[in-house]
Amino acid sequence: MSSSLHADVPYSRPATPGPHASQVGFVGLGAMGYFMARNLATRRPQVAANTNPPLLVWNRTSGKAEKLLKEVGHDRIRIAHSIEQIVLECDIIISCLANDAIVKSTYELYAKALTNKPPTKHKIFIESSTIFPTLAGELDTLLSASPHTNLLTCPVFGTPAVADAAQLLIILSGDYRSKQEAAYILVPAIGRKAIDLGENLEKAPTFKLIGNSLILGTLEVLAEGFTLGHKAGISSELVFNLVKEILPAPGTVRYAERIARDDFDGTVGFAVDGGIKDASHIRRLTAELNAPMPVMDIAHQHLITARAINIMKKQQGHPAFETLDWSSIAAGSRVAAGLDPFDGNQANIEPKLED
Numbered sequence: 001m002s003s004s005l006h007a008d009v010p011y012s013r014p015a016t017p018g019p020h021a022s023q024v025g026f027v028g029l030g031a032m033g034y035f036m037a038r039n040l041a042t043r044r045p046q047v048a049a050n051t052n053p054p055l056l057v058w059n060r061t062s063g064k065a066e067k068l069l070k071e072v073g074h075d076r077i078r079i080a081h082s083i084e085q086i087v088l089e090c091d092i093i094i095s096c097l098a099n100d101a102i103v104k105s106t107y108e109l110y111a112k113a114l115t116n117k118p119p120t121k122h123k124i125f126i127e128s129s130t131i132f133p134t135l136a137g138e139l140d141t142l143l144s145a146s147p148h149t150n151l152l153t154c155p156v157f158g159t160p161a162v163a164d165a166a167q168l169l170i171i172l173s174g175d176y177r178s179k180q181e182a183a184y185i186l187v188p189a190i191g192r193k194a195i196d197l198g199e200n201l202e203k204a205p206t207f208k209l210i211g212n213s214l215i216l217g218t219l220e221v222l223a224e225g226f227t228l229g230h231k232a233g234i235s236s237e238l239v240f241n242l243v244k245e246i247l248p249a250p251g252t253v254r255y256a257e258r259i260a261r262d263d264f265d266g267t268v269g270f271a272v273d274g275g276i277k278d279a280s281h282i283r284r285l286t287a288e289l290n291a292p293m294p295v296m297d298i299a300h301q302h303l304i305t306a307r308a309i310n311i312m313k314k315q316q317g318h319p320a321f322e323t324l325d326w327s328s329i330a331a332g333s334r335v336a337a338g339l340d341p342f343d344g345n346q347a348n349i350e351p352k353l354e355d
Helices: 001-008 033-043 063-070 083-089 100-116 132-143 161-166 176-186 203-232 235-245 249-258 272-288 294-316 326-336
Strands: 024-027 055-058 077-079 092-095 123-127 149-153 168-176 191-194
Touching: 001 191, 001 326, 024 132, 033 055, 033 092, 033 161, 055 063, 063 077, 083 100, 092 100, 092 132, 092 191, 092 272, 100 123, 100 132, 123 132, 123 176, 132 149, 132 203, 149 176, 149 203, 168 176, 168 203, 176 191, 191 249, 203 235, 203 249, 203 294, 203 326, 235 249, 249 326, 272 294, 272 326, 294 326
Parallel strands: 024 055, 024 092, 055 077, 092 123, 123 149, 168 191
Antiparallel strands: 149 168
């Protein structure tokens, strides 16, 4: 293994049982999960002389699973007939799901399968969804009734494009030995680096919400800055160039470009529903910890505004986005300033200055 990979994984390789081919299952082939599963199937290093068995996948609707199978082939992917099959056949089960309610109901199915047929060897459940931290304890309680099971919370940072490129930042909390096994499967197959948040399962989800608060706060400030430029008669292109000069972080530049181009298509980004869910989690966390974060209140309102306007446009038969990206937060600032929510070009008119 290269020294760079050692730096990217904060653990030594598991000594026992040693490098071995594990059956891995993946549940949830949404915007992020599809690319994570594909890369896990195609990029995971072979272990010694063994060949990794095909990744076993399950999705609520079969179309995504069939598309993935067609893309990578039968030697890399098998489609499970049920969640129970995933639980019974797999050593490691990774979930990537839309929201807390779906995560909870999925783990109830996991627990039922484990109860019906208790495992005789170690199983690791890796939850990569963005969840409220206390849900981790509920999931652990569901699994802990069965022997030989461990839960890891494992949220990831990155957009679908980042997941496509296998450059996600992976956050891990939970049992140390399980984290060792998981990290060497996940890096570099789906992510560029793993960060250890300790054994408390709530820490990784909390860390993910902190990170998303930084991203969402940046989005809100960008949206307000571009809107001010519109009102002042300064083009989006000029404001975008300014962002590249003074705030050259890749993520910031990427979102600034989406706002500047009115590129609010959520089918190739992070859907606004997910942004609203994350903003709600962050606001709840700040309330419980008495750590005010006023920008999250504003961001939450502006995301809801964008979604409401998009729904209204659809109902009226006007051109609209099928799914909004969370960069559409700009709609909230624009409407408040009397501008078109999704068309910045209508605003770039030199203002008349009073004498």
